[in-house]
Amino acid sequence: MADSSTPSFKAADLVIQLTSSPKTKPDIGDFGTVFTDHMLVIEWSLAEGWEAPLIRPFGNLSLHPACSSLHYGIQLFEGFKAYRGDDDQLRLFRPMLNMNRMAKSAKRACLPAFDQAELLECIRRLVEVDQDWVPHSDLASLYVRPTFIGTEPSLGLKKPTRALLYVILSQAGFYFKTKAEAVSLWADPKFTRAWKGGTGDCKMGGNYGCSLSAQYEAEDHGCQQVLWLYGDDHQITEAGTMNVFLHWINENGEEELATPPLDGIILPGVTRQSILELTRQWGEFEVTERYITMDQLCSALKQQRVKEMFGSGTACMICPVGHVVYQGENLHIPHQDAQLTSRIAKELTDIQYGRTPCDWTLLV
Structure with a gap:
């Protein structure tokens, strides 16, 4: 302040x-x-x-x-x-x-x-x-x-x-036309949303207007949003205008909820922070801020270690991911049960609408 x-x-x-x-x-x-x-x-x-x-x-x-x-x-x-x-x-x-x-x-x-x-x-x-x-x-x-x-x-x-x-x-x-359907993402490294030393961690209009071309190309590939990648190792950063979360069994065999770290190219979303704080309070699985690459996601999908993947933001709040199109492959992301997504969404909306008392809200 x-x-x-x-x-x-x-x-x-x-x-x-x-x-x-x-x-x-x-x-x-x-x-x-x-x-x-x-x-x-x-x-x-x-x-x-x-x-x-x-x-x-x-x-x-x-x-x-x-x-x-x-x-x-x-x-x-x-x-x-x-x-x-x-x-x-x-x-x-x-x-x-x-x-x-x-x-x-x-x-x-x-x-x-x-x-x-x-x-x-x-x-x-x-x-x-x-x-x-x-x-x-x-x-x-x-x-x-x-x-x-x-x-x-x-x-x-x-x-x-x-x-x-x-x-x-x-x-x-609702931000998206349909509430229940999972969003489909197009991942192509030729487009970059933000870079180290830039303004990706600030909420400036220039971060959004320049994304439109990629957004429409994503639609040409049958997808609703862009999965933004960064670097030679194709790090997952954001999805459309949303922060990204992956619920999976990680390489060490541990259940984990992971999201990319705030390293200057990720917008520090309020919903993102709330999800991290909420799930850490549960103490039921690892909750980490870490880099996730497309190779790691593809390997986890082949080994059936992915539970859910979702985006978060103020406009959409929680949005499950159903498909990722990457290097000619249509990767199916499990989302039918969406137990974690549904649980997080319910707990957050219960706070927002006053059903659960919480100091996260300010009365008008």
């Missing part, structure tokens, strides 16, 4: 301007297409510092045509969710982890520092204002999208002297 000496906006200065024409709330559509009535905006300039936070009616932004976020990708974003529990209480799931990751991404992008706790309180107030948009369902939620962009009105590549931090809210159903 930023220390008390960090110049920052304050939630106590928040100004709220309510819309005079609330929208009719439609049925929950595709992910990220239905937005609420209000948004949070906070402007910064080198000359004036942070302005007072403002909650205002949802609307378009006005940007200079030379805006540095448009030309040089000086921007970042975050994503987490608000859930309506069985008790009708609204809960945010581990939002301070997102705030801390956002601050780290901002430092990497040369955007100004801010107090994470103050931003979280402003977001909590925004969700409170638009609380009627949070679905009355344990199959849907409200997606929170904080965004931070450089608004430097110059084509010179330099540290921005102007920036805009804003937050929008969107109703969220």
Whole structure:
């Protein structure tokens, strides 16, 4: 968290301007297409510092045509969710982890520092204002999208002297079109998502836009997502926009849940961290952060040592993997029972919707 000496906006200065024409709330559509009535905006300039936070009616932004976020990708974003529990209480799931990751991404992008706790309180107030948009369902939620962009009105590549931090809210159903089906992945080393010394461990838009070409090639090969590989040994890193987990009997004959380590090319996912902490609390099998190569996966599949493989993320939460297409082979991943996947998903959703009391949630 930023220390008390960090110049920052304050939630106590928040100004709220309510819309005079609330929208009719439609049925929950595709992910990220239905937005609420209000948004949070906070402007910064080198000359004036942070302005007072403002909650205002949802609307378009006005940007200079030379805006540095448009030309040089000086921007970042975050994503987490608000859930309506069985008790009708609204809960945010581990939002301070997102705030801390956002601050780290901002430092990497040369955007100004801010107090994470103050931003979280402003977001909590925004969700409170638009609380009627949070679905009355344990199959849907409200997606929170904080965004931070450089608004430097110059084509010179330099540290921005102007920036805009804003937050929008969107109703969220299932990220994938089908809930139950396991996802299929295309693994080809010719594409690389991130590299050592890059920004793969930050949540920046450039990490995602450049993945589209590979994504559509994956679809041409009959797959839904890309399994991103790295290095000459074809290390498994991420799947689409998800962290990856492998539940297997490892080379030493031990039952293990493994996920790639945070070595600078892996996004430190909040769901990833939660799965690691949750399964370590069980103490039922080894839970490790280790490198996994495609050769190791292929050998384990041939020897029938693979139990499950799944992706994790805020949008999809838990997504079982059913097939991996790699070097001309269609590798079948066991997923019919999906006992671990189902158990993790249930325990996490029970926390998110308040059925299991836990300090991982923040009441709105």
